[in-house]
Amino acid sequence: MxxxxxxxxxxxxxxxxATMSQAEEPACCPAxxxxxxxxxxxPHVSTxxxxxxxxxxxxxxxxxxxxVVSREHLAGCGCSLCATRKKKPQPIERRWSLGH
Incomplete structure (x- = not known):
């Protein structure tokens, strides 16, 4: 309102x-x-x-x-441009393995 x-x-x-439909009607003075x-x-832009x-x-x-913006982004920024790019597969890191 x-x-x-x-x-x-x-x-x-x-x-x-006042509602927008009552905007042209006179209002009752509070005093x-x-x-x-x-x-x-x-308009009350300051509010x-x-x-x-x-x-x-x-x-x-x-x-x-x-x-104009560039396509360069920080790693892991999470924007829609970075989400649509194909990510390179990460190499599997083996810290330990069982076997002979």
Whole structure:
């Protein structure tokens, strides 16, 4: 449920939660119980999770020109590129054996 900014003529601006279907309807002012109209406001970006904010910025940055990456990876990185490569069979190391 989004949080919208409303403005009461008598009391001033306040924030309130409302469903998207109720977004265009006036809200009840918490101070004077009068009708308050919704104001256009910037999204509350500062309240976003920092990881989500970084991911959105990275997506917007690479939307017009993707970043070129190399196929060189560290050993055992676990990414999808390394998982699809065929791995060389490891030689069998025998530490000890029974027999004559």
């Amino acid at each position: 989004p949080r919208y900014t409303y403005s009461c003529d008598d009391c001033g601006p306040f924030d309130a939660w 004077c119980s009068g009708a308050a109209r919704r104001e256009m406001a910037m 976003l999770n920092p990881r989500l904010r970084t991911a959105i910025a990275r997506t917007e940055k690479t939307s017009s020109e993707p970043k």
